[in-house]
Amino acid sequence: MSNDILAGCRVYVVEDNYLLALSVSEFLESAGAEVLGVTGKLAEAQRYVAEHDDRIDAVLLDVNLRSEMSYPLADQLVALDIPFLFTTGYDAAAIDARFGDHPVCSKPFVPATLWEMVSAICTRH
Incomplete structure (x- = not known):
């Protein structure tokens, strides 16, 4: 994707699958985001x-x-008012109900869906 819709958005990626984290980071950067780090x-x-916390605009959280x-x-992210979206290979309904107002992006990712979701949370922040 060669789009700069995420230009200026600083994203932190929390993903335990190294290859997936690398792929997501490259995808975000191709959309103009700055990936602050991956763990x-x-x-x-x-x-x-x-x-x-003062540098982070959004977090992708496995x-x-x-x-x-x-x-x-x-x-911690809620307490700091840092927008995030969950990523999971499980059914979104399995996520703790207290986080029901946070978006969930299912794995395997549909690139356009991930891009739209990250864009939405970066825009809010």
Whole structure:
């Protein structure tokens, strides 16, 4: 995709599948986003967000990180008012109900859908 709709949007990617994280990062950058970083570890993501919350416009958050649910990070993002969307290979209905107002992008990704969802949360921030 060669579009700059995400120009200026700073995105942090939390995904434990390295190849998928790389692919998503390249996709976001091709749409003009700045990918601030990528991690597949919950604790590392929590530290990064705590230290850089003022730089982050949006987070792509895998629900399950190496068999560890990412809800503690989702709670942190809510508290910091950082928009995020969940990514998951599971049914969206399986996500904790308290996060029901956050968008969910199902894996495998449909590129246009992911692009639209990231654009929507970056625009709000």
